[in-house]
Amino acid sequence: MIMTQKSKSKLSIKGSSRYLLLGSLIAVSIAFSPYIFYLYEIFPNGNVWENSFFTYESKYYESVNVAMWTYLGKITPLFLLLIWFFTCKHWWYHSILVPISMYAFQILVTVYQDVYLDDAFFMDLDGLIYLAPFFLIVLVILYTVRTQIFDRIYGIDLSELNETDVNVFSTGLSTKDEAEISGFRQAPKFNYTPEPTEDYYRKL
Numbered sequence: 001m002i003m004t005q006k007s008k009s010k011l012s013i014k015g016s017s018r019y020l021l022l023g024s025l026i027a028v029s030i031a032f033s034p035y036i037f038y039l040y041e042i043f044p045n046g047n048v049w050e051n052s053f054f055t056y057e058s059k060y061y062e063s064v065n066v067a068m069w070t071y072l073g074k075i076t077p078l079f080l081l082l083i084w085f086f087t088c089k090h091w092w093y094h095s096i097l098v099p100i101s102m103y104a105f106q107i108l109v110t111v112y113q114d115v116y117l118d119d120a121f122f123m124d125l126d127g128l129i130y131l132a133p134f135f136l137i138v139l140v141i142l143y144t145v146r147t148q149i150f151d152r153i154y155g156i157d158l159s160e161l162n163e164t165d166v167n168v169f170s171t172g173l174s175t176k177d178e179a180e181i182s183g184f185r186q187a188p189k190f191n192y193t194p195e196p197t198e199d200y201y202r203k204l
Helices: 002-031 033-042 064-087 093-116 124-154 158-164 175-185 198-203
Strands: 048-050 055-057
Touching: 002 033, 002 064, 033 064, 064 093, 093 124
Parallel strands: none
Antiparallel strands: 048 055
């Protein structure tokens, strides 16, 4: 028995430490998010950026610095929205997918325009058309979740009423409980005085 309690306490301590570690990493990531955006300052102003892995050429913005400023200006809020989505415990957290998809699509458009110098297919106005089915799916999910929560809070399940033998118009006690209370009141050693009725107060 003692060993079981010790093992449970160790597991709870490990779970708490992991929770604190994860929360600390998330807090530090959010605190340093402005530095993620200002990373664009380390990139050159020219239209070509050569490194040991690849060579990047900015064709649309004609400046790697401006291109990275544009990318990081969209990556930073996308990063914060992803943290919010995976840590949010509200029922409407699926709606965060809408701005996430918007920023992801904008990043795809800007990279495609800057690399291939072609904006005939991907346009910001057409992005609403491409994202419309995704928006509808998110709205359907939100409506379904909201309906289920509304039914749990305000709905009445008739099967549960039959199982507990509770009348809808009762004061909240089941038939069995009312029988036990009435039998206890009718006991010879129990002196029960009913509460004054409304007629009693009218006579006063």
